[in-house]
Amino acid sequence: MLVAALVIAGVLAAVLAVVGERLRRESARADAAEAEHARLIAELMRKERELAELKPFRAxxxxxxxxxxxxxxxxxxxxxxxxxxxxxxxxxxxxxxxxxxxxxxxxxxxxxxxxxxxxxxxxxMTEAVPARVAVVRRPVVDGRREVVGYELVGDGSVLSSFPPEELVALAAGRPLWLSLDGDPAPALAAHGLTLQLTADTSVAHARHLREAGFTLALDGYEGPSPLLDECATVKVRAEGRSDEALQALIAEPAARGLTLVATDVDDADEFTRCRVLGFSHFQGAFFARPRGGEGPGTGALASLQALGELTVSDASFEDLERIIGADVGLSLALIRHVNSAYFALPRKIDSVREALTLLGTRAVRRWATVVALTAAADVPDQVIALALLRARMCELLGANEDDRDGLFTVGLFSVADALLDAPMEQVLAALPLSDEITGALLRHEGRRGRILGTVLRYEQGRFPTDAADPADLAEAYLDALRWADDTGRWLA
CATH class of the missing domain: 3.30.450 (Beta-Lactamase)
Known part of the structure; x- marks a missing residue:
């Protein structure tokens, strides 16, 4: 009996071992199938976005x-x-x-x-697809630094170069502001388009546009004008004007109850000055620069220190799991993000290890870096959007090289001073970043620094005229803008 029992036990053990091995293989195949399914879903979403971008040209x-x-x-x-x-x-x-x-x-x-x-x-196709001008998007913000609209500025007629549907898409759901440099499609009036007039626009033309449903803004306001009867907004250059000069200039439009927009507002002091003088809306580089507060808090620096470790290109699977897992807030935010519709994964992810296994170390490192940066401080969404835009454009301009992650990181960290409300030198001193990244950010050194400098110049509207590939820059900017908008929506 004992021998028989031992034989039966041995057979059962062998059977269990075989079954266990088969289950393990089936589980591995199922995991691989799920990962492939997730990849195909992501590819399908990308194709759908590409088709949507081509739709305006179909007619x-x-x-x-x-x-x-x-x-x-x-x-x-x-x-x-x-x-x-x-x-x-x-x-x-x-x-x-x-x-x-x-x-x-x-x-x-x-x-x-x-x-x-x-x-x-x-x-x-010569007349079917119009020549596209280079274009940049500039936010119009209110006194809380919240975006209330986007102005599109080009090196030619933006109205004539883009179909209405694409113009609306480039505004990412915000009101659109455009210079009157062409004939606006009537459909744009329904999307809250603000047309910016110059002082030489005829009153009759302005009245016709207002009656057609367009909101009008008088750009570059320099003093009394009959166009004030037709406009709801005036835009005034603040740079180089004293308080007394600005007060005198805006007295009439302010008395009429028109919206006052200060332009060329380049730092926090100028922003505060214009708010005190009575402006309610603002444009300029100030929102992407330190606000002049108390500087980074301990929590924000801790998040950025973890973020700096994430940028190490040779970080292993175990390194990333340790770095992300040590920050509970970052872990939860990353898991919530990878479970969003942006990734369209076939099942819910419950741990950092699962995210690493399914998405891979490169993807998780990138998204953990983005999530950590957006959680580092309480700043307007527009600063995060700018970080994403610069990161993606830097990466696209270096697409034929092996340094895409490094370029992405340089673009992402280029707003670290605005995020932490401190000089860039102070922020970088607290982070474990490489000398290459530090040099690129502070002095535009090396290939990464040169590409970042190109992105910043383009962002400022300094469109290339003699570069070998100005069209590549224009398309890279638009691609990066769409990607940043999509990513920002899922991060929110």
């Missing part, structure tokens, strides 16, 4: 003319319904599909073999 593309042509086997045109492709001219690379140049025109071409030659259709 224009559908209205574009088609060129029908035939060519012999060498690509020599034998027939075309447009003088842009004269008989006897040559089509390069017949059979190619995609967007190409035909002389001065841009076309989307498709062709198929036909009787030893080619039958082709080109769609003229």
């Amino acid at each position: 224009r593309v559908e209205q574009a003319p088609d060129w029908i042509w035939t060519a012999d086997g060498e690509g020599t045109i034998t027939y075309a319904n447009t003088p842009a492709l004269p008989v006897g001219s040559t089509v390069e690379q017949p059979g190619r599909a995609g967007v190409v140049r035909r002389g001065e025109r841009t076309v989307d071409t498709r062709s198929v073999p036909l009787d030893g030659g080619w039958l082709g259709v080109d769609r003229d």
